[in-house]
Amino acid sequence: MGIITVDKSDHLFWLGRYTERVHTTLKYYLKTEDVMLDSDPEYYSVLCQKIGIIDVYGSRENFKKRYPFDETDENSIISSLNKAYDNAIVMRDYIGTETMAYIQLAIDDIKKAEKSNSPIVDLMLVIDHILAFWGCVNDIIDDEQIRNIIKLGKGVERLDLYLSLGSSDYEIRREYSRTKGFLKKSGLRYDESVLYTIDSMLDGSDFNYGNVKNLLRNLIQG
Amino acid sequence: MDSLIKNSETINRLLARYGVKFGIYKNGEFKEQLFPFDSIPRIIKSDEFAYLERGLRQRVDALNCFLADIYGKKHIVKDMVIPEEFIFSAKGFLAPCDGVCPPKNIYSHISGIDLVQSKDDSWYILEDNLRVPSGASYPMIARELQRRGAPDVFSNNHVVDNRNYADLLKEVMDNVNTGGINVILSPGRYNAAFFEHSYLAEKTGAVLTTGKDIVCENDNLYYIDYNGKKQRIGAVYRRISDEYLDPMTFYEQSVIGIPHIFEAYRKGNVALLNAPGNGVADDKGIYYFVPKMIRYYLGEDAILMNAPTYLPFYDEDMEYVLDNFDNLVIKDVAEAGGYGVVFGNSLTQEKKAEFIELLKAQPRRFIAQEVIDFYDLDILDENGQRVPRKADLRAFVLTGSTTKVWPSGLTRFSRNPDSFIVNSSQGGGFKDTWVLSR
């Protein structure tokens, strides 16, 4: 293909970010559900606090209804999925109809899960589709640059969420090192000095998650 | 065939999976709708298709001659085969195109010719679409899915593969390409046919663009990447209409067009598919003259018939129309997509009188046609029962180094038993169209 315009690289990057957002927040949501079962029925407010969204839910029941399924709630999982769709639909010629189909399937299944008697089991299908989507990205998309921009988006979002959710140092370092690889191969412009600063922070034994998060936001330019 | 019918639901589900949708605006809101697919194919026998192919190639070749003449020396007007009023007052006649010769002198590269079959098996041309005919992608993908869903049907029947549409289209773009990449210019994802734009881009390897990344410089068109690097564009398969194409030449308020693209085209530095200004040839008023055009330019008799048509513009036709008003269908030449169509017998006395006044005041605005007794095709209704419905066929005729007819087409049907209108924008569905190889 060879030519990626500003608009198109933007769509690819955000396609990566939103699919990852759906993936990780959904996994974390399933974990939250589990905690709420017996140990802490109010645990959803912890989730809201960690990923930095306003707790508008008020009750566990309302949270269960709205956080995964409410299209009018811009922080909901389905809203992230819709945004992934918005970015995918304009990129059919770059990512392929076969790849796009998994976003469509994820949307269809999350809507089914809302009406299901066992929504959690159905939501697992959504995770399956996202994983299949990434499989297609690796398998079907020939152009290395296109793959790398999508994966860069995915990596940046994952790092951001892992930092927010307080994942282990090991996981942060692993994701950072992957993301750095995608960044260098993406051909996108980035700030060398920011990269250097993050590098040296992560080299130390102890680093501040919040600082890394802020630096990450300034990494990619334009 | 039974396995196809059994698969109906599966195929529709797969079509949903692949996002085979069209956009529609309802109450000002954009919605994506699935295009309902009926799994009973329309079958065209090999010799019947050969006849259609001859007729369609002849028709499109004559229409291309007509366009070259109208925007060139205008012999057909000077020889008084077509009255000048029908050309120069047509909305589709674009003065800026006068004297402009497109690459290889091809105006209509992708023509969508709508036909119907009557009860006595004869085919009639219903209308020509030479601007931005859409719909080829739907049967393309439906066939792909049908072959997966019911492979035995395709090994037992000799159906010509229709999945070569993208190759045909690419050939047509390459033929007129002036040296550069092929792009498909779409108004964006909120256009009704966006699925088709993106699907054809994927399948032809052309770049899908909304024009934001295109500039015109030194009378050439360039596609610009995120580092500011430029790549020349040789052919634009544009899916936006003439008036929005270039705000500097046509509709000044257009925000989806590309400023000065028309100048690059005028100087022969880029091919536009289809050429701007084609609307003068697919005007409903001009339709009447197509058989005359075929005789005039090619010296042949038209192979495919028009539906019997009257022009109230001519006094004797007006008289006929007034005498037979109830048996005719009257069409406003400026409307498309099934709008502006009036069946004489459907009007109340009062409305009829009103309409006749209008007809007398603006005879040039209307054509009248005999109502063709359609040959109905079976579809499966909600309960899985076969029921007959009105259907038409859009044949795709592609003009590259030669003119070819795609061995398939878009068969659209009306879901409403009383309706003649098959347009997807008015709730119709589609079928696959099989051309048998023997």
Add this chain to the structure above:
Amino acid sequence: MFLPQNTQRQKVTALDVDVEGCEKFSQTYDSFGNKKLYGRIIQPHSHFSVKIKGTVQTGVDIFEEYTDYPLSAVMFKTQTQLTGLGDKLDEYHKSLMLDKLDGDYEKALRIMRSLPDVFAYDKGVTEIHETAENAFSLGRGVCQDYAHIMISLLRAEHIPARYIVGMMTGEGASHAWVEALCKGYWYGFDPTNNRLVDDGYIRVSCGRDSGDCSVIRGSFYGCAKQSQSETVTVEEIKQTED
């Protein structure tokens, strides 16, 4: 934007174009034979101007011979959206009883001579893309409206007529008038001044109506209010003998 060029009536003897802030621009001829200058400015800018200075020798001929191609006279016989007759103009057209006259030139002359009886010059009454019918119903308007009305009436007589944009000596803005094709020659009529077009006129562009030949058009990306102004100065230079 359009530039004046050589015609049978006028010779452009010097032309200096200065487009501020835009080095790359191109020239072309549109379907009406008008000479067009166009380009774009990539850098953000708050204003932009074009200065054109030149000398034109006028009065070379009093008409222009009709050349068939690529221009086609039939195109100029067809009413456009702006020139189409409505009820008021239709009635007026009938009242002129032009069928009593012999030649097309005489008809054109009567149309021009009669217009001041029913139409008066007034700025600020009509809109930019006013139709001939609307302007006529209002009874007042500017040169564009005069021209559209005259074209409308000429075409109603099946006389090919075209809209001309140009300049006049002593005016502060561009002007518009009409040319009618009579016996194979385009003759100029200025209905606004009820005067035959002579060596006081410099032609810039022509078309079917004002929409085809607005002196300048353009578009920009961004969110801004815009305003546009134009100044025209035409001074007479005495012809020097060789």
